[in-house]
Amino acid sequence: MTIPAQLTEKLHVALKKVGLEVSDSKRIQIKPADDLRFGDYQSTVAMMMAKPAGRNPRELAAEIMEAIEIGDLAEISIAGPGFLNFTLTPKTWSAQARTQLSDPKLGVPTVEDPETIVIDFSAPNVAKPMHIGHIRSTIIGECLGRITSRLGHKVIKDNHIGDWGTQFGMVTWAWKQGVDEAALDEAPLQELLRLYRHASEASKKDEAIKDLCRHELVKLQQGDAENTEIWNRCLALSKKGLNEIYDRLDVSFDHWLGESAYNDVLGPLVERLEKENLARQSDGALCIFSDEKVKPKADPFKINRDGEWQDFPMIIRKKDGGFNYATTDIATFEHRANEFHADKVWIIVDIRQSGHFNQLFEVANRLGYDRLEMTHIAFGTILGKDGKPLKTRAGDLPQLADVLDDAVKAARAVVGAKSHLDTEEEKDELAELIGVNSVKFTELSHHRLSDYTFDLEKMVALEGDTAPYLFYSYVRARSIFRKLEEGASEQLQIENLNVTEPAEIHLVRMLTRYGDNVRTVLDDFRPNLLATYLLELARSFHSYFEACPVLKSEGQTRESRLLLCDLTSRVIKDGLGLLGIDVPERM
RNA sequence: GCACCCAUAGCUCAACUGGAUAGAGCAACGCACUUCUAAUGCGUAGGUUGCAGGUUCGAGUCCUGCUGGGUGUGCCA
Numbered sequence: 001m002t003i004p005a006q007l008t009e010k011l012h013v014a015l016k017k018v019g020l021e022v023s024d025s026k027r028i029q030i031k032p033a034d035d036l037r038f039g040d041y042q043s044t045v046a047m048m049m050a051k052p053a054g055r056n057p058r059e060l061a062a063e064i065m066e067a068i069e070i071g072d073l074a075e076i077s078i079a080g081p082g083f084l085n086f087t088l089t090p091k092t093w094s095a096q097a098r099t100q101l102s103d104p105k106l107g108v109p110t111v112e113d114p115e116t117i118v119i120d121f122s123a124p125n126v127a128k129p130m131h132i133g134h135i136r137s138t139i140i141g142e143c144l145g146r147i148t149s150r151l152g153h154k155v156i157k158d159n160h161i162g163d164w165g166t167q168f169g170m171v172t173w174a175w176k177q178g179v180d181e182a183a184l185d186e187a188p189l190q191e192l193l194r195l196y197r198h199a200s201e202a203s204k205k206d207e208a209i210k211d212l213c214r215h216e217l218v219k220l221q222q223g224d225a226e227n228t229e230i231w232n233r234c235l236a237l238s239k240k241g242l243n244e245i246y247d248r249l250d251v252s253f254d255h256w257l258g259e260s261a262y263n264d265v266l267g268p269l270v271e272r273l274e275k276e277n278l279a280r281q282s283d284g285a286l287c288i289f290s291d292e293k294v295k296p297k298a299d300p301f302k303i304n305r306d307g308e309w310q311d312f313p314m315i316i317r318k319k320d321g322g323f324n325y326a327t328t329d330i331a332t333f334e335h336r337a338n339e340f341h342a343d344k345v346w347i348i349v350d351i352r353q354s355g356h357f358n359q360l361f362e363v364a365n366r367l368g369y370d371r372l373e374m375t376h377i378a379f380g381t382i383l384g385k386d387g388k389p390l391k392t393r394a395g396d397l398p399q400l401a402d403v404l405d406d407a408v409k410a411a412r413a414v415v416g417a418k419s420h421l422d423t424e425e426e427k428d429e430l431a432e433l434i435g436v437n438s439v440k441f442t443e444l445s446h447h448r449l450s451d452y453t454f455d456l457e458k459m460v461a462l463e464g465d466t467a468p469y470l471f472y473s474y475v476r477a478r479s480i481f482r483k484l485e486e487g488a489s490e491q492l493q494i495e496n497l498n499v500t501e502p503a504e505i506h507l508v509r510m511l512t513r514y515g516d517n518v519r520t521v522l523d524d525f526r527p528n529l530l531a532t533y534l535l536e537l538a539r540s541f542h543s544y545f546e547a548c549p550v551l552k553s554e555g556q557t558r559e560s561r562l563l564l565c566d567l568t569s570r571v572i573k574d575g576l577g578l579l580g581i582d583v584p585e586r587m
Numbered sequence: 588g589c590a591c592c593c594a595u596a597g598c599u600c601a602a603c604u605g606g607a608u609a610g611a612g613c614a615a616c617g618c619a620c621u622u623c624u625a626a627u628g629c630g631u632a633g634g635u636u637g638c639a640g641g642u643u644c645g646a647g648u649c650c651u652g653c654u655g656g657g658u659g660u661g662c663c664a
Binding site: 029031032033034035037038042044047048050051057079080081082083123125162165166167282283284285287297302303304305306307309311312313314315317318319320322324325326349350351352353354355356358378380381383414415417418419420434445446447449450451452453455458461462463464465466468469471472473475476479480483513516517520523524528529532533535536539542543545546547549550551552565586587 | 588589590591592593598599600601602603604605606607608609610611612613619623624625626627628629644645657658659660661662663664
């Protein structure tokens with residue numbers, strides 16, 4: 001039983017003794033104290049019960065304290081307006097640490113009812129190389145996938161690539177204007193980007209060219225041989241480029257079911273919707289309208305213009321006959337429900353698309369998929385130095401590969417100056433690890449909804465709350481074991497783990513919070529909570545490491561401290577692994 | 588206009604979902620290295636949590652109204 005559960009139970013019994021019946025044990029509210037001066041856990045039950053019982057909260061707290069049979073689990077004190085503070089004894093902490101050390105899962109809980117969860121993330125447009133804006137979905141998605149899977153769920157990671165949309169019409173048009181085969185051989189992604197930019201600029205200037213691009217897409221969607229051939233070549237080249245980045249980021253997928261994967265079902269799908277009166281013609285397009293069941297304000301199919309509520313339909317077939325992302329998105333969730341048997345679908349996409357998802361989820365309900373729980377996990381915008389969003393269409397975004405290269409270069413300079421590694425090859429490898437993971441960690445340590453300014457210098461800063469800080473704590477802990485005589489680490493006895501010093505106790509306190517922190521990430525899809533926790537853990541380890549000599553101590557103390565180093569290094573490695581970050585053994 | 592999101596130290600972010608004197612890092616200043624790897628630790632300084640009300644024993648957190656910023660708003664995704 002966990003410590004909070006034990007304390008809750010003991011409090012429950014004590015409350016009965018004092019003559020106060022608590023119907024809901026949640027009201028007892030044992031919480032970790034947010035300030036260590038107040039102990040490890042606190043209960044506000046005396047304050048909450050006092051008023052209805054017509055009692056003084058402090059007196060009530062004193063009675064409860066008298067009645068509770070705490071044994072040597074914790075020390076109790078009363079403070080402030082009536083807080084009951086529990087300070088766990090060193091004996092309790094030692095036992096907690098031993099339990100965690102002998103648990104292969106390090107205290108991370110497993111869910112009782114595993115679910116099948118589809119995570120839809122990254123989803124780049126394949127005609128263009130990934131730019132910095134793609135980092136958020138990619139990194140958050142991989143992290144959520146790892147955590148969800150660790151908690152015992154079945155996770156299906158799906159890269160819903162944009163391989164069928166308007167941008168393909170543009171690339172195809174430009175391709176036919178003149179593709180540079182030599183460049184395509186040399187640097188395929190750059191050549192595709194050139195084609196896209198060419199078409200983008202041309203169609204901005206000339207409405208007729210825009211129409212030609214649209215037409216190329218319609219031809220592709222209708223199976224035109226030449227366009228299909230071009231499409232196949234683009235797709236192969238793009239995927240190769242994307243995979244290089246994913247390998248570098250240590251991101252992987254179970255499926256790459258992009259928009260094109262659903263092409264064959266779009267026609268029948270749209271016919272079905274029209275036949276069942278879920279969609280109707282409007283201005284030449286086929287649209288899904290409001291069902292008028294909720295107030296306009298809460299209706300995703302309504303919009304207010306000049307004080308008047310008007311229809312705001314979801315277009316599922318354009319007047320040129322082409323399908324758009326709304327159509328493929330409907331086909332996609334049907335596939336996920338029917339073929340993947342998903343209980344939940346998490347879609348990790350920019351918050352700017354939230355309106356679209358409100359409509360999409362409503363469509364799912366109307367189609368009878370109300371048991372499929374779909375969530376749009378939104379994130380904020382990456383801003384330029386001017387405080388304005390980096391423009392997606394302008395084509396002047398830093399490419400992700402370049403950002404990673406720059407980060408590695410910056411890391412290489414620091415590694416060159418500070419590393420204890422022997423060879424240049426090892427240093428290059430370490431710089432790659434630090435550079436790439438600094439970019440990832442920067443992303444994961446921000447709240448997902450906050451906009452943040454893209455600042456390469458800050459991103460690769462290697463001091464303070466960064467990936468290298470965490471790496472360093474891990475490396476310090478592991479280096480101890482390299483100094484040990486052969487086989488000594490195997491002989492460590494878990495029973496000998498026993499903490500007494502404040503720095504040791506604080507370290508254990510942080511360590512035992514690991515499982516809870518992992519779990520809470522999924523409450524609101526917040527990897528930054530785990531990132532913050534790991535930084536705090538590392539901080540308490542560095543403090544401990546400075547305050548408590550390990551190898552210079554003797555006997556049981558030495559063994560106990562070695563075990564603490566072992567446990568800490570395991571938690572840090574495991575925690576970073578859940579964030580999608582690999583650790584170096586030396587640096 | 589309307590809808591949604593955001594506002595916490597100079598900067599970047601926390602605050603365990605309503606608890607005590609709002610915490611970290613960066614930047615600034617001071618102290619500690621022939622080291623268990625100083626990519627560190629210890630300390631100083633930095634706040635009317637955008638403003639005004641309300642609910643509550645108790646509000647950064649919930650409610651209302653403002654202010655400021657961002658995003659979206661029919662055939663892009």
